[in-house]
Amino acid sequence: MDSKDYLHQLFGCQGRKAIVTGASSGLGAAMARVLASAGADLLVVARRQERLAALVAELAACEGSVHAHPADLADPAALVGIADRARSTLGGCDILVANAGTADRVRLEEMPEENFDAVVDLNLKVQWQLAKALFPLLRDSTAGRVVNIASIYGLGASVINGLGAYTISKHGLIGLTRSQAAEWAKHGITANAIAPGYFPTELTESALENDNMNTRLRAFTPQDRFGRPEELGPALLFLASPASSYVNGTVIPVDGGWTAW
Numbered sequence: 001m002d003s004k005d006y007l008h009q010l011f012g013c014q015g016r017k018a019i020v021t022g023a024s025s026g027l028g029a030a031m032a033r034v035l036a037s038a039g040a041d042l043l044v045v046a047r048r049q050e051r052l053a054a055l056v057a058e059l060a061a062c063e064g065s066v067h068a069h070p071a072d073l074a075d076p077a078a079l080v081g082i083a084d085r086a087r088s089t090l091g092g093c094d095i096l097v098a099n100a101g102t103a104d105r106v107r108l109e110e111m112p113e114e115n116f117d118a119v120v121d122l123n124l125k126v127q128w129q130l131a132k133a134l135f136p137l138l139r140d141s142t143a144g145r146v147v148n149i150a151s152i153y154g155l156g157a158s159v160i161n162g163l164g165a166y167t168i169s170k171h172g173l174i175g176l177t178r179s180q181a182a183e184w185a186k187h188g189i190t191a192n193a194i195a196p197g198y199f200p201t202e203l204t205e206s207a208l209e210n211d212n213m214n215t216r217l218r219a220f221t222p223q224d225r226f227g228r229p230e231e232l233g234p235a236l237l238f239l240a241s242p243a244s245s246y247v248n249g250t251v252i253p254v255d256g257g258w259t260a261w
């Protein structure tokens, strides 16, 4: 076998059906590009329809097909709608990239309950509910893969005050990942998480544009720079592809060494 075939067999996604949530910007859009380039058929999900349409147009030349599915994940009916659309348009679901997320920088002692709930609901509860809605499709796959996008703040506290609710939600998401791994292994599904460090996106814009915070955050990063969204690609492909068949319940930090201290 030549090296191209070997790599293709390990990491190729041709014929694999994937859902990427939060694909209208930032890391989700970058990960959709990676999976489409590797040949997967994709459903890209977020609220902003025009952003999804632009991504679909951008990826039109890829081998796999890319379909926009505008939806608000805060609406429980939308989660069932995603499963229905995956069934009708893709013919199933092999890979769920649970990436949509939010943050709200308010200190714990000041945070109103509704703000706390909004962060924890989207980053944790909705991720459980979406995977639950997709469970029958993932079980019917020959190699079901859940890839939850957690954070370095799922592994330790935030170095910026005010990210308590976010940190709590991402710790919970890692707990969800491990529970999915333990409960769903017998159904041929693996669940793993990626814990990104700091990447410039809409979510991190205000922190990274603040000179003091930018300097502080780089100081916590051994590689002394923030990530480029495409640098998540190799970890994603590994976890989404048949290559990771015996990797289950793990968290892969992609963080420039943040968690190495």
Ligand SMILES: NC(=O)c1ccc[n+]([C@@H]2O[C@H](COP(=O)([O-])OP(=O)(O)OC[C@H]3O[C@@H](n4cnc5c(N)ncnc54)[C@H](OP(=O)(O)O)[C@@H]3O)[C@@H](O)[C@H]2O)c1
Binding pocket: 021, 022, 023, 024, 025, 026, 027, 028, 045, 046, 047, 048, 049, 051, 071, 072, 073, 074, 099, 100, 101, 102, 122, 149, 150, 151, 152, 195, 196, 197, 198, 199, 200, 201, 202, 203, 204
């Ligand atoms: N950037 C980083 O440094 C970093 C670090 C660690 C972890 N992460 C995680 O990576 C993930 C992506 O974040 P990002 O940095 O790429 O931020 P982003 O650019 O703000 O992306 C967030 C995505 O989530 C979608 N979303 C938010 N609420 C939604 C809802 N109710 N329904 C459907 N979609 C919704 C947004 O789309 P619409 O607004 O169009 O709905 C958007 O596509 C998040 O889970 C975040 O916690 C990011």
